[in-house]
Amino acid sequence: MKSLLAPQNRSVLRRLVRGRVLLAFDFDGTLAPIVADPPAARLRPRTRRLLAEVARKYPCVVISGRSRADVARRLTGIPLRQVFGNHGIEPSPILPAARRAVRGWLARVKPRLEGVAGIVFENKGASLAIHYRKSRNRPVALRAILAATADLTEARAIEGILVVDLLPVGAPNKATALQAELRRLGCEAALYLGDDQTDEDVFALTRRLPLLAVRVGRRARSLAPYYLGGQGDVDALLAALLDTGPESPGRE
DSSP, rough: OOEETTTGGGHHHHHHHTOOOOEEEEEEEBBOOOSSSSSGGOHHHHHHHHHHHHHHOOOOEEEEEOOOOHHHHHHTTOOOOOOEEEEETBTTTHHHHHHHHHHHHHHHHHHTTSSTTEEEEEEEESEEEEETTOSHHHHHHHHHHHHHHHHOOOOOEEESSEEEEEEEETTTOOOHHHHHHHHHTTOOOEEEEEEEEGHHHHGGGGGSSSSEEESOOOOTTTOOSSSSSGGHHHHHHHHHTTSSSOOTTTTT
16 A cells, blocks of 8 residues: 555646546544544544535545434535435435344344443444444454344445444445446546445445545555555645645536
C-alpha cells in the first residue's frame, strides 16, 4: 500500500479529477472518528465544513453501515447526492425481506449469547450488528459470536472493528451501491474512502473499474492500493481535493 498524501503520490489525485469523478465515503472511522458509544459519533466541525465544500465541487455520496436515517441525520446540511445505509442495502426493494430476516436472526442468536458479558445487539432494520467492544475478554466474545451465528446460512457475517455484522446473503452491498451511483450520475471514475472489512467489497472493484480505493489505516491484507495514516488525515485529503482539479467538476 502507498500513502496517498505522500508528495510523490499527489499526482494520483490530479489525474483522477480530470474527468467527472464520484467521491464516496464510509462514515464511522472514516468521516467520523470511532467512539466508544456509537450514538455519540459525529463529524468534527472542520470535517463537516470541508466535506460540504467538497460536495459542492464534486458529486459525493456516503455509504455507511448505519441505518440510512441514522447516518443521514448526522450529515444534515451537506449537499450529498445520495446516502446509503445498512452497508448499501438502503435504499433497496429488498428491505421488507431483510427486516424479516434480521428479526429471525435476533430471535435465534440472542438466547445463545446470554451468558457472554459485554455483548450488545443492534437491530438496524436491514442488518444486525453484534458489538463486543464492552467485553472484558474480546477474543472470547468474538469466538462466541462466530459460533452462535455459524448456522445462519442465509446470513453473511462480516467482522468489523469490535463488531460482527450480519447481512442477508445476496443483498446489495457497498460495492453495488457505488456502481449504481456511477451509472446514475454518469461518472467516469470514483474515489472511495473506507476503514473496515465491510469496505473491502468496494476495494475489490479496483480490478475492473477506474476506482481509486483508499483505506484509512494501513493494512497489509487490504485490497486498497492506497491508504491514509489515520482518521485524522481525512481532513487533509478533503483539503487536497478542494485544491485539485477544475473549478466545479461536480456541478451539473
